[in-house]
Amino acid sequence: MGYFLIGLLVITLSMVNIIEEANCEISPTILSKIERMNRMGPYLGIVAPNNFELNPLLASQAFVPYPSLPIIDFAGRRFRFGKISNQRVVIVMTGLGMVNAGVATQLLVSLFRLKGVLHYGIAGNADVNLQIGDVTIPQFWAHSGLWNWQRYGDGIDNELALEAAGDYTREIGHLQFSKYSNRTDNLLNRIWYQPEEIFPVTGTPEVRQHVFWIPVDKSYFNLARQLENTKLPQCVNTTCLPRPPKVTIVERGMSASVFVDNAAYRTFLSSKFNVTAVEMESAAVALICHQQKLPFVVIRALSDLAGGGSDLSNEANLFGSLAAQNSVDVLVKFIGLIPHGAKFASSSSS
Structure with a gap:
């Protein structure tokens, strides 16, 4: 009878935890894990759009998971803990689009002690002067879908x-x-x-401000300049790009929950806004970090010329994996540049 009662108690407590998590409440078990990991922080928060970009990072030798508590699952997200270049990191995947990116980033910054956020992945290219495989680091981001x-x-x-x-x-x-x-x-x-309506943590609640171009952190951006012109791999099996891809500092990137496979719209975005990287998540990450006054930077590798028109056929299908790996390689190089214990003041840039 005693074992039965103990078993019943365990099942009951488990059901309570399941119900709490289903309602997006933090169960005592999850809360205890979060508090434990936060005592080891602060962390660099790393945000990946999807498995296509996440898996190369997890498979790389650069990422070393924490053996005692490598993951915390909460609210449909998996937060992975470890080190890259001896920096403590917590990694989360967003899923497709602006809403998913905003939700995942807000959960990341609300649950864990962070000193900055690094977002990486692949993007469509709106600048015909750049090449597939090039890795861009824009200074400003905007949401082009409002x-x-x-x-x-x-x-x-x-x-x-x-x-x-x-x-x-x-x-x-x-x-x-x-x-x-x-x-x-x-x-x-x-x-x-x-522009977006925003409500910064330093502002008055429910008193809105507006922002269109969101600047990345000035200190992060200056560090990124050290990577400019870094040469990257250029071949997928025996198929190679005309030149080795490189890291390029650019002025602007744009995001919206729209997949841009249209040359006319690509040309419009380039001529109207002078944007390079065009994709579906980065501006949401930028907006969350900007409102939370948290330093951030975005690293996006170009997987195709949005809408086609280059002399490289089947661009994304052929070179998407190369672009994803290039974005991971540059992310790791960037993390290696961040001084240990560095605390950046804000996400502003000039």
Whole structure:
């Protein structure tokens, strides 16, 4: 009877933990693990978009998992602990798109003691002067998927809906669909790009601010300059790129929950905003870190020319794995540059 009661108690406690975690509450068991790992911090938070980019890092000799507690699973996320270049790290995968990236990054910064966030992965390329496999480190990031879609019939000078209330602006600019139509009339009219509403931790709760271009951390960015022109592998089996890929410092990258496989839109983004890396997560990571006043930098390797048009056929299918590995290699090199015990003040850059 005694063993039965003990077993029943264990099952009951386990069910309580399951229910708490299902409701996104932190169970005592998980909380104890989080507190234990935080006593060993602070960490560099490493954010990967998906398994395609995460697995090369986990398989590399650079990453050494903690033997006693290598993972903590919470809220559908797996947080991995270890060291890279003798720096303590906690790694999380976001999943596809801006919402997933924002949720995973907020969980990371809320649960664990961090001294900075490093985001890496692959991206589409909007700059025809760069090559597949090149690794870009942009100074600024923006979310290009927050729009005010103008009513058909309204002209370029017409006030946008809710513009007078301060909710929307025409300052950033617009995309007019009729410029890309073979017909004389286009019911899609135009969309105006919008800044994000943000609520910084140092601000007044529920009093919004606005930001469009989010700067990476100045100290991280200066460290990244030391990697510029680093040569990287250029071949997949016997198929090689025209030249060895390199690390390149660029001005801007853009994200939205839209896969850009369209040359006209790529050209528009490049000419309008001077962006290079185009993908689906980095701006969300940037927005979270910016609001939390946490230093961050983004490392994105170019896997294809967005929308095609280069002389390299099947770009992403052929060279995607090379780009993913290049992003991991540059991430590891960057971590090796960070002084041990370094504390960066904010995520601002100039």
